[in-house]
Amino acid sequence: MDRRDVPQAVITRLPRYYRYLGELLEEGVERISSNELSERMKVTSSQIRQDLNHFGGFGQQGYGYHVPTLYAEIARLLGLDRVHNMIVIGAGNLGRALAGYANFEKRGFNITALFDKNPELVGKKNVRDIETYAMEDIEEYMDTHEVEIAVLAIPKTGAPEVAKRLCDKGIKAIWNFSHTDLDVPKGVVVENVHLSESLMKLSYAMEEA
Amino acid sequence: MDRRDVPQAVITRLPRYYRYLGELLEEGVERISSNELSERMKVTSSQIRQDLNHFGGFGQQGYGYHVPTLYAEIARLLGLDRVHNMIVIGAGNLGRALAGYANFEKRGFNITALFDKNPELVGKKNVRDIETYAMEDIEEYMDTHEVEIAVLAIPKTGAPEVAKRLCDKGIKAIWNFSHTDLDVPKGVVVENVHLSESLMKLSYAMEEA
């Protein structure tokens, strides 16, 4: 099955499978059936088998799934078996929080630089040992370093312009925390995290309850 | 139509409609047809009409939708016409970033307190004029203040216990940034923001491109 044919809904669930399998691994569980896993994750066992079979048969009839193998296979699907260099645009509260989050590093997401327009932050190491550069230096930095992912943690006003500059320099993916939708060339991946929209969804659900 | 019958997919799109209508409002646009809006938002006009009709007829045949009215109606649906008091559990980088985000306040999400287990932070105003309390003081604070929403910005190890304490004290909703799924009593709303899962989704899409 071509990866391109895998439904978006399945892909969205993949990291959650990965998380649960990681927990099982920590507990020392060797094998698990789709039925046992479905009880833990509160989904149907049918869905688990369907989902995993989009990527090939990871299980074995009469036995179930071998946890370490499945964990590794999903890691590979998610690209966690290699290192991704990542820069963070915007060294405000959110940018620093994301840059400081050590767990990303553990999964191979390597944060190499921060960028900010505030001259007071530039030249300093504001988070761990990560240096902060001026916004103007994005192009030079990308010429001299390998960067795959940019985290966009700036207000929406500046976001489209910076996104364009990143795309012009060949960024592969943008993790977009700015409150706007970005228009990028084909081939550039955008993953939006619209926090205020998430909060509004919560607010809607409260009204309902 | 009962709100309970509105599909989750529609609710998820509601804040995005709200955002685009806000932009139209800023541009001074008075009326818009589902077709014009569909071009801006890159969705079908059918979907817009279907979605909005889950909540009643906001439009007018031959005219389209009156932007200020529709904007206000969606705000009301999302509960943005009233104030929600919110506390932030965990005054680490992420907790401070969320507490410091002034835009939430603009939408009526009022952050009244931070809580942290680090004694060095307790008693200080670490973000704007918001005081940080000790973790032990959650119960007392909730007894003496009206709190509807708790933002959970602590590591997953502590999350289930704190979530239980919040629920016991009658919290209405938890905005969960801890990397775990919470088990809460019926009636308590949970909205998850699993950042590392979002990053993995991005990573998957990169592999594919």
Next chain:
DNA sequence: TAGATTGTTAATCGATTAACAATC
């Protein structure tokens, strides 16, 4: 009134669940 555009029904498409034959 005529034209435009909604609200709504019907048709299509896709995703989830159920069922069971294949097989370890």
Next chain:
DNA sequence: TAGATTGTTAATCGATTAACAATC
């Protein structure tokens, strides 16, 4: 081998798109 459990096909359910009558 018998039992268990997957992989996969078929049935169901739900969401999206298309079409058009209602109506402003």
